[in-house]
Amino acid sequence: MKRVRAEILSTRRLGAYHALTVVAPEIAERARPGQFVSVAMPPERSFLLRRHFSIHHASRRGGWAGTLEFAFDPQGQGTRWLAEAKAHQFLDVIGPLGKAFAYPTRLTNCLLVAEGHGGATISFLAQELRARGKRVDMILGGATQEHVFKPIEAKRIAQTLAVATVDGSMGERGTVLDLLPRMLEATGAQVLYAAGPRETLRGIAEVCLERRIPSQMALEERMACGMGQCFTCVVPVVRKDGSGYDNLRLCTEGPVLNPARVLWDRWMGEQPALAPTPPEGFPVVRSWPG
Amino acid sequence: MTVDLNGVVLPLPVLAAAGCLGTGREATLVDLHRLGGVVTMSLTLEPRKGSPTPRMAETPSGLLSWIGLQNAGVEAFLREDLPHLQRVGVPVIASVAGSSVEEYLRVTTLLQNRPGIVALEVYLGAPDEERGRGRPFHARPDRISEVVGAVARMSRLPVFAKLPALEPDLVESARACVRAGAHGLTLIDGVPGMAVDAERLRPALAAPVGLLSGPAVKPIALAAVYRVAREMPEVPIMGVGGISTGTDAVEFLLAGAWAVQVGTAMLVDPAAPVEIARGILAYLKDKQLESPAALRGRLRLGREPS
Secondary structure (H helix, E strand, O other): OEEEEEEEEEEEEEOOEEEEEEEOHHHHHHOOOOOEEEEOOOOOOOOOOOEEEEEEEEOOOOOOOOEEEEEEOOOOHHHHHHHHOOOOOEEEEEEEEOEOOOOOOOOOEEEEEEEOOHHHHHHHHHHHHHHOOOEEEEEEEEOOHHHOOOHHHHHHHOOOEEEEEOOOOOOEEOOHHHHHHHHHHHHOOOEEEEEOOHHHHHHHHHHHHHHOOOEEEEOOOOOOOOOOOOOOOEEEEEOOOOOOEEEEEOOOOOEEEOHHHEOHHHHHOOOHHHOOOOOOOOOOOOOOOO | OOEEEOOEEEOOOEEEOOOOOOOOOOOOOOOHHHOOEEEOOOEOOOOEOOOOOOOEEEEOOEEEEOOOOOEOOHHHHHHHHHHHHHHHOOOEEEEEOOOOHHHHHHHHHHOOOOOOEEEEEEEOOOEOOOOOOOOEHHHOHHHHHHHHHHHHHHOOOOEEEEEOOOOOOHHHHHHHHHHOOOOEEEEOOOEEEOOEEOOOOEEOOOOOOEEEEOHHHHHHHHHHHHHHHHHOOOOOEEEEOOOOOHHHHHHHHHHOOOEEEEOHHHHHOOOHHHHHHHHHHHHHHHOOOOOHHHHOOOOOOOOOOO
């Protein structure tokens, strides 16, 4: 974890999203897919907390070496400020934070699924998997074509790409979940990776459990510090031996988790405090089988 | 820059506030060597899982949060976290919590005779499951006295009672704490607050009422410190609430605090405590004062002479 004063190299719109490239060699060198950075807000404003962004790219070689890219949906006051930041302005950036996706060692066919800005996370992973000789297939989705994250880049990286939009403006009308069974069969996927809204991830997790496909997902929860200090960003995760569960911090023990160990009901349920222990006890999930 | 809280000697007047440093092990960007002390997260006898999420919301100049006392339990703290703090050599103030007087006592007992722990802080915002039907201990003056008295009688370490600002009579409660055996006070605990997501017709926090911290509460905390310090100038007070700059800290010292704790600011800027200590030092130099203690009670009341 490093803290740097990072110069903004470029700022641009990407459909519904906004992307910033900053110069941060100390972070870019170490960054791996699934990890994130935190960016400080200007001190004179009434919004104090740092904003956290999944790393979309970290260039270690070539003309862009030492740069880091992240993307966001400029909906809140902090992200709107960032979207208006100009090139050559400096940002206070901390990273890389959190645990990265694990790469498969034995298995080769990887299906990557992303909805909305989850595509930023997943495209970094796709490149790293390709660099390791894995087969990568992708499903991208979003509300409209504006919300499908960099489909052209995905097309270039992935063996096959399927796209779904809720309004049907790109690819098929529907969600990534609608395309999932077909893509699993067509690609012979052995491992699945996903990022996006928690409702979607939960649906994907159920399919993976049913079909016994090892998977990893980058989750999101409201986060104050991003450095493990405040214990706000927790998710209930079953212990490896099934002896109970712990509220783990996504910033430190996540954001990438094995969805088979996440207690989705307890995390997302209407009355999480009342979610019972499953009658059959907690599942025993061994470590990453990829 | 040493401060002496009637026997609790700290190398600097700036401490990390309870629950803002995690376990102290993963905070690699907070320079523990350069803190006056670390107040631990509040410790209970057994591990606690804490509140469901969402646990936080950002509000104007503030952070609203309710963690629900998530912690690994006092024994895990002693086994896993304390050794690291001992190696660093930073003075540790252990924050004690519980749901009954007995639990406070048992936690207190386990914290005795541990090198590195220089004092205890009694967190009174924990839900009172024994007699308060889940309302916090500090909601009832008699329960404040009972808990603080029990802990102070059991403890060989000096005990600081942490009080919120908004209860019926802060000064009376502060007096009751001292009468019950508290060595000093920590002012203030977070201010109860709420945020609502109108779009989804939901409270922003699962709790749904949380505690407000950050610059938004600074004037409330300053008033609390001022009122208590004026009545009890001999009782050490640690001021806490929205301190994010050296000037903020100086304001608390002038209002009567003996030392300050930094919480929310450290979540935003891990270097904040160091910057704040530097700011205090610069102010002292500028005013040609020897030590932070020289600021205490220097607040000039009455009209500015023209």
